[in-house]
Amino acid sequence: MKDIKIAVIGLGYVGLPLARLFSTKFPTIGYDINQKRVNRLMQGKDDTLEVEDSLLQKAIDKHNFICTTDLDKIKDCNFYVVTVPTPVDKYNNPDLTPLYKASETIGKVISKGDIVVYESTVYPGVTEEECLPVVEKVSGLIYNKDFFAGYSPERINPGDKEHTVENIKKVTSGSTPEMAKLIDKVYNSVLINGTHLAPSLKVAEASKIIENAQRDVNIAFMNELAKIFNAMGIDTNDVIEAAASKWNFIKLKPGLVGGHCISIDPYYLIQKAQVYGVLPRLMTDARRLNDNMGEYVANRVIRLMNYKGVMVKDAKILILGITFKENCPDIRNTKVVDIIHTLGPYTKNITIYDPWANPKEVKREYNVEITNTVPQEKFDTIILAVAHKEFESLNLKEYQKTKSVVYDVKSVLPRDIIDGRL
Numbered sequence: 110m111k112d113i114k115i116a117v118i119g120l121g122y123v124g125l126p127l128a129r130l131f132s133t134k135f136p137t138i139g140y141d142i143n144q145k146r147v148n149r150l151m152q153g154k155d156d157t158l159e160v161e162d163s164l165l166q167k168a169i170d171k172h173n174f175i176c177t178t179d180l181d182k183i184k185d186c187n188f189y190v191v192t193v194p195t196p197v198d199k200y201n202n203p204d205l206t207p208l209y210k211a212s213e214t215i216g217k218v219i220s221k222g223d224i225v226v227y228e229s230t231v232y233p234g235v236t237e238e239e240c241l242p243v244v245e246k247v248s249g250l251i252y253n254k255d256f257f258a259g260y261s262p263e264r265i266n267p268g269d270k271e272h273t274v275e276n277i278k279k280v281t282s283g284s285t286p287e288m289a290k291l292i293d294k295v296y297n298s299v300l301i302n303g304t305h306l307a308p309s310l311k312v313a314e315a316s317k318i319i320e321n322a323q324r325d326v327n328i329a330f331m332n333e334l335a336k337i338f339n340a341m342g343i344d345t346n347d348v349i350e351a352a353a354s355k356w357n358f359i360k361l362k363p364g365l366v367g368g369h370c371i372s373i374d375p376y377y378l379i380q381k382a383q384v385y386g387v388l389p390r391l392m393t394d395a396r397r398l399n400d401n402m403g404e405y406v407a408n409r410v411i412r413l414m415n416y417k418g419v420m421v422k423d424a425k426i427l428i429l430g431i432t433f434k435e436n437c438p439d440i441r442n443t444k445v446v447d448i449i450h451t452l453g454p455y456t457k458n459i460t461i462y463d464p465w466a467n468p469k470e471v472k473r474e475y476n477v478e479i480t481n482t483v484p485q486e487k488f489d490t491i492i493l494a495v496a497h498k499e500f501e502s503l504n505l506k507e508y509q510k511t512k513s514v515v516y517d518v519k520s521v522l523p524r525d526i527i528d529g530r531l
Contacts, residue, residue: 403447430495
């Protein structure tokens with residue numbers, strides 16, 4: 110194992126923390142096609158904020174870690190890890206394009222005896238049925254004879270400084286019993302809490318996808334309860350607190366389900382299940398319900414405005430936060446955009462304040478203007494959409510007109526200053 114030299118393909122929220130961690134034990138090269146991203150990383154700056162700049166700079170200074178867009182620089186590696194995104198298209202069908210391209214990249218550099226491990230979230234069978242045939246075709250090598258494979262699902266939680274990659278327990282697997290043990294040993298060498306060695310790649314792939322599908326279904330149940338109790342005039346959070354006094358109640362809250370995992374991954378299993386003649390009604394209904402919560406929130410706000418006599422047409426609205434979760438710059442698949450789009454036909458006077466999000470990225474991804482500066486004006490309606498820590502110190506009364514509506518999506522504001530919450 111001492112001769113292992115690692116290349117991590119894809120340096121986003123998953124790849125960079127993993128590459129930096131591997132570099133503490135092995136010579137490691139991070140490869141990405143985004144030159145701007147690579148330049149920033151080599152300056153010791155991670156714009157995703159997943160790796161502290163001091164840790165990144167330390168890894169670079171020790172000459173055990175570099176980032177590059179040059180394919181030739183990873184040809185001497187013998188342990189390749191693929192951490193590219195696995196999105197869905199506009200019809201929510203799995204888009205394996207990034208995986209195909211990454212597999213082509215691997216095929217251009219892999220040599221006899223090398224190992225490739227996939228971490229990208231997929232439905233069971235993708236690694237062996239879709240990715241490795243591409244590696245074989247490009248390289249001319251034969252899977253499980255000339256090169257070997259593994260699957261170790263990523264478990265990165267963006268913005269979470271407690272469950273960082275070195276602190277989590279990771280699932281591992283290998284294409285042969287010998288390779289499974291070696292891959293497991295490599296991961297175990299850098300993880301504090303060790304690994305769980307799965308019996309096959311497909312089992313490892315399936316384990317990842319149900320982690321997020323389970324949360325999606327559970328949150329959908331809470332969102333459905335919120336709709337029911339809101340219609341009844343009962344505070345959902347009060348109900349949850351009361352139910353949580355029972356020892357085996359699973360305490361979750363309703364909310365917007367965005368990001369690149371929970372709101373995406375179930376579609377991969379849904380599609381694959383249908384290929385086998387199984388219609389996963391529970392997961393499908395959960396996805397539909399959660400996807401519509403942004404529109405639901407906006408419509409509740411409109412009803413509250415009408416109830417209080419606040420004119421909806423041309424109203425000045427302040428939305429606090431646009432990232433998919435608190436204290437994190439990640440805007441991928443944020444459902445706050447659905448609130449904005451639902452309110453858009455009624456008013457163009459919508460201000461979005463988010464101290465974490467990059468305004469250029471938001472504009473490019475969603476064609477929405479945001480500001481990183483606290484607004485200095487008053488509004489007809491204020492919607493707390495994301496619970497960033499910066500919002501805790503805001504005195505919302507300073508931004509309210511005499512007659513206004515305050516809506517709390519995250520249920521973190523004092524009850525006496527809000528007109529409604531999810």
